[in-house]
Amino acid sequence: MKVTTNFNLLKMVCIALGGWFATVQASTNTPALVVQKATIVSQNPIGKPLVLSPKNNNGQAFSWDEVFNYNIFDPTLRPALSAPNISFGQSLSSDGDKAMFRRIDFTVDASRFVNANLMVEGITHYRIIHNGVGVPYITSFTPQRHNISLLVLTPPQHTDTFKVRLESDSVQLKALVINATGKRTFTLADQQNGVHCTSLKLSASGKYLLATYYNMLSSTDYHYYTTITDVASGRVVFRSTNYQDLQWMPHTDKCYFTRDANGMKQLYALNPVTLQERVLARNLTNGTITFSPTGNFLILQEKEQSPNRTQRGVRRVTDPDDRSDSFHDVYTLYKYDLATKQMQRLTFGNETMSLQDISPDGKYLLATTERRNLSRRPFSFVTLHKINLETLQSDTIFTDQSFVQNCIFSPDGKKILMVGSPDSFEGIGRNVDEGQIANLFDYQLFLIDEHKKVRALTRDFDPSVNHIMWSKKLNKIYFTADNKDRITLHELNPQTGAIRQVATQVEVLGQVSCNGTHIAYNGHSAQGSRNIYVCDLSQRNPKSVRIGDTDNQQVYANVQTATWTDWNFRSSQGDSIYSRYYLPANFDASKKYPMIVYYYGGVSPSARYFEYSYPFQVLAGQGYVVYVIQPRGTVGFGQKFAAQHVNAWGKGTANDIIEGVSQFANNHSFVDKTKIGCIGASYGGFMTQYLISHSNLFAAAISHAGISNIASYWGGGTWGYSYSSVASADSYPWNNPELYTKQSPLFNADKIHTPLLLLHGTVDNNVPPAESMQMYTALRLLGREVSLLQIDGENHVINDAGKKAEWQNSIFAWFAKYLKNEPEWWDSLYPTPNK
Secondary structure: OHHHHHHHHHHHHHHHHOOOHHHOOOOOOOOEEEOOEEEEEEEEEEOOOOOOOOEOOOOOEOOHHHHHHHOOOOOOOOOOOOOOEEEOOOEEEOEOOEEEEEEEEEEEEEOOOEEOEEEEEOOOEEEEEEOOEEEOOOOEEOOOEEEEEEEEEEOOOOEEEOEEEEEOOHHHHOOEEEOOOOOEEOOHHHHHOEEEEEEEEEOOOOOEEEEEEEEEEEOOEEEEEEEEEEOOOOOEEEEEOOOOOOEEOOOOOOEEEEEEEOOEEEEEEEOOOOOOEEEEEEEEOOOEEEEOOOOOEEEEEEEEOOOOOEEOOEEOOOOOOOOOHHHHOEEEEEEEEOOOOEEEEOOOOOOOOEEEEEOOOOOEEEEEEEEEOOOOOOOEEEEEEEEEOOOOOEEEEEEEEOOOOEEEEOOOOOOEEEEEOOOHHHHOOOOOOOOOOOOOOOOEEEEEOOOOOEEEOOOOOOOEEEEEEEEOOOOEEEEEEEEOOEEEEEEEOOOOOOEEEEOOOOOEEEEEEEOOOEEEEEEEEOOEOOOEEEEEOOOOOOOEEEEOOOOHHHHOOOEEOOOEEEOOEEOOOOOEEEEEEEOOOOOOOOOOEEEEEEOOOOOOOOOOOOOOOOOHHHHHHOOOEEEEEEOOOOOOOOHHHHHHHOOOOOOOHHHHHHHHHHHHHHHOOOEEEEEEEEEEEOHHHHHHHHHHOOOOOOOEEEEEOOOOOHHHHHHHOOOHHHHHHHHOOOOOOOOOHHHHHHOOHHHHHHHOOOOEEEEEEOOOOOOOOHHHHHHHHHHHHOOOOEEEEEEOOOOOOOOOHHHHHHHHHHHHHHHHHHHOOOOHHHHHHOOOOOO
8 A cells, every 4th residue: 555655646746747747657556447538629730830049038948838838728618519539548649740739528527525646648748627727636526527628739740648547446436427428416616607697777668677797717717797688679789898887877778887087986878779978977976876866966975084083003992883993984965966067065964864765856865864872772773864955954754763774755755665673663563472572683664654654564464575666657566575485576555555476487586676667686496596587567467588698597407406395394382484405416215315404593584595605506416415494583484483583592493493303304214314414604603503502413513603602792793782682682791691601602512512613704893703713712622523714814704706615615525524424525625733
């Protein structure tokens, strides 16, 4: 074994050198998987350049290897239908006095992480391309389909021999298939790469759809572009990479955009059909721009920088939220008249005035101010102002309401539609049992008439309201809502209060745009997540038509995606608990599979996202059953269900998860009960730590940005005390110490025996990194199995594409180690340190 290991090391060095490797022969003692056939994607003769002197300016003689420097790999190049194959041991010749440059492709499917060396023999000059990236050698394969290209240059009067094999031990080689046929499993690259829509907007007439996309080929190769599509014909009339901030102007099918000039904004109108540009305004401030519905003026919201508050190296903190200089920034409203080119200040002072809406006739603004009151929760309260743009006088519509999300005028400008908490307006929208405290994140819809009388529109409506729109032409209110584990579209009749759900082609709505009669949207469904649809709301049963640059059928044509199935149960407390599960690729009910459980528990439901940061489809493709549960306290299931989040911090929620997992595993014989893992993030990360301190059900656990100590998060997290005003209503460390200690996983660390992976961004300003560090320290002192990974420079969410891939692979590797008894992936990423 020692001889073989040293010989493999020699071969790896030879691969890295990329030179005289043809003289090295494979060890007969090493198991190998031979690449029997590969496809010659392209082959082109290349002549030797005219040699003017024996050496170049750097003193180097000509080498055929330099051809690789300027023949860059093109991932878009596909083999022709008549592309020839090459077999193992077949000769590759040059073209007389010219060299021959070839690209040879094959694939390797890995069902698990495999340590295997790619051995190339009989070829003198070559380069390896692995999944579109040039590499000196390949020594391992993650579970997915690997696209491998060999760029081969055969010099004149020379013959190469195609001999490619994979060397490893016999057990690991069984997990590899070369040139597999049929659909491949869904991978992380499938989720991240390709064309994604980031925004969509219908024009005023509904004739055109404006969409912004990014096309990601790899973590370092991506670009943004914008299109405008004729909705009726589906024809793209405009495509550009130069206009990424296009917006529709009111009452016209023309766009506006800005350019920077000498630190000031210049506003332009653009006709997307003729590409004619016209200057609308010069030397605007750098604030956000909102067009009036009448189209004759702009409202700008400009930030007034706060003074430097650090004096003599000392900065006085004046508020629990005073964690950065931006806390004292003030935003001011201005009006810019497009005809007279005159700018007028609308607000002045040390309070921010936030624009909510402009009346349809352009005479009034809706804007909010916020007042801090640390003597009662939720510590921040909103006042709504109706500002007369002629007199600049303000009429106060309401004062000191909590969790106000947005306010809009009715089409006639007389009423106001508002999204707020159940406790808004003395609790007229509250619908909880006696003794319960409403969950302020369970958003409700309110209508305020011209006499300032308020009506609760969704008190008996279980879904939690998100975004709102009001159609003048149809005289209907449209809104999206968290509806159990879906995000759905609803129509509300403002006269009768009747609500009906509008059918869409997705289960989880994403971006939504409404021009009054039509709606454009995208989102997630069982088939994928990238399609864009447009439907006519004037129809009783509107039909959705696909439009735009993304097409699920093309994206996933050769990909085997996991199926999901609803599985609901009644908890011991009597609640109906919703959950669903995903089955592995090539599922065989007679086999036993490891299972991964995902949850959140921190109010928002774990919706039916097809592509997600915690990728259910990818995990199922790696051979896991994936179980996703919506425990008590989640919004979208009614106010009484959501209210169980308050003053719980794991109580009840953990019982639902444990009961659900146990019942599901008992009812499904294909689940290996000894190999169940769990994962959650933020409040879900807290739930991971809480679960394994109260149960030995799990064989592996992962907590991303989890809260280990409720008290230290309460005082140290950016939103710690304000979030706790909902989750721990009127409970503080001094009046309810049991909640802050007994419910904290850190105070129960001695009960944890499950291997735990802690993940945390180093600049997380929501949940401080110390929350993971103190749990890590406790478990190390207790001698328990624990690892901590810190993602450098990342916040609460991991956004950098390269770091995100490393983060995801670490998750996959941890589960492979403890749920599949396959430690190779984890060990390759994080070898055991010397001390």
